[in-house]
Each structure stands twice: as structure tokens, then as C-alpha cells.
Amino acid sequence: MTDAALQTTVRIDAETPADAASVEALVMAAFGPGRYAKTAERIREHARVAAGFVAREDGRVIGAVRLWAITVGDRPALFLGPITVSADSRKGGLGADLVQACIDHAGQTGILLVGDAPYFGRFGFRAAPDARLQGPVDQRRLLWLGEGEPSGIVRPA
Numbered sequence: 001m002t003d004a005a006l007q008t009t010v011r012i013d014a015e016t017p018a019d020a021a022s023v024e025a026l027v028m029a030a031f032g033p034g035r036y037a038k039t040a041e042r043i044r045e046h047a048r049v050a051a052g053f054v055a056r057e058d059g060r061v062i063g064a065v066r067l068w069a070i071t072v073g074d075r076p077a078l079f080l081g082p083i084t085v086s087a088d089s090r091k092g093g094l095g096a097d098l099v100q101a102c103i104d105h106a107g108q109t110g111i112l113l114v115g116d117a118p119y120f121g122r123f124g125f126r127a128a129p130d131a132r133l134q135g136p137v138d139q140r141r142l143l144w145l146g147e148g149e150p151s152g153i154v155r156p157a
Helices: 017-031 033-037 039-046 094-106 117-123
Strands: 010-014 049-057 060-072 075-080 111-114 142-145 152-156
Touching: 010 094, 017 033, 017 049, 017 060, 039 060, 039 075, 039 152, 049 094, 060 094, 060 111, 075 094, 094 111, 094 117, 117 142
Parallel strands: 075 111
Antiparallel strands: 010 049, 049 060, 060 075, 060 152, 111 142
């Protein structure tokens, strides 16, 4: 058997309704029930999914990310997260591929997220000091990618 025969193909696809259980299982494995206590989860509970992407390997969902419809002040935007990749598939850049799928999908619409500036900075995300989540959040981790500076309360659209 050649090395090529041992390689598997990973694809980034749009999430479908049939992927929901697999995505939820990945998110729960990565973040556990503690995710429900996070302010970001309060936004996701009330926002509609604007887009979702999954990473598939041989038909199995091994990574996922979603974009949620929000407003920042009166500005329409997207809220990215959570990003999750199965434990046995990390370290291959799959998380970055999922983030890039979101950026490509968003076009000119700004994206807000709560995350690590060193990781997301490589995609162009920067601090969003004037955007405010309604609940506790480390303001240094609130990041924006888009034109201008978002300002105001973040709400589900």
C-alpha cells in the first residue's frame, strides 16, 4: 500500500441539518457543559445560525464552526463560534481552515468573536474595545474583523 493510499481527504463543507448531532457531540466533547455558563453562549441561544461549516474526513464530521446573526449597536454582523476539532484531528490546521471558511462566507459583513488574539490575529482580527456583550467577558478577548470599529451592545439579530 502506498503512502497516497493511506492518506485521507478532509473537506470543508456547508453544515447540513443531518450534521447537527455530530456537531453537538464535537462541541460537548471540546467544551463540556461549562459552555452553557459563558456569555457567548447566551448570544448563540437567541441568535439564528447564519452559516455553519463542517470538516469531513471520509464522511465523518471531525470539525465544525458556526456564524450567528447579530447586531453590534445597530450594525449587522456575524458572531463566530464555537470552533471545534476532534481531539484526534488537531494540529493539522483544520481550525484555521474552518475560520477561513467563515471569513470567506462573511464577505463584507463584519465578524465578532471571543477568542485568543494571537491565534485570530493572523486572520486580521483585532480588539473590539467598544463592542459590549451583556454579561461577563474578558474584554481583551472580544475581537473584530471588518471595516471600522464596532460600537455598542451585541444582540442576536
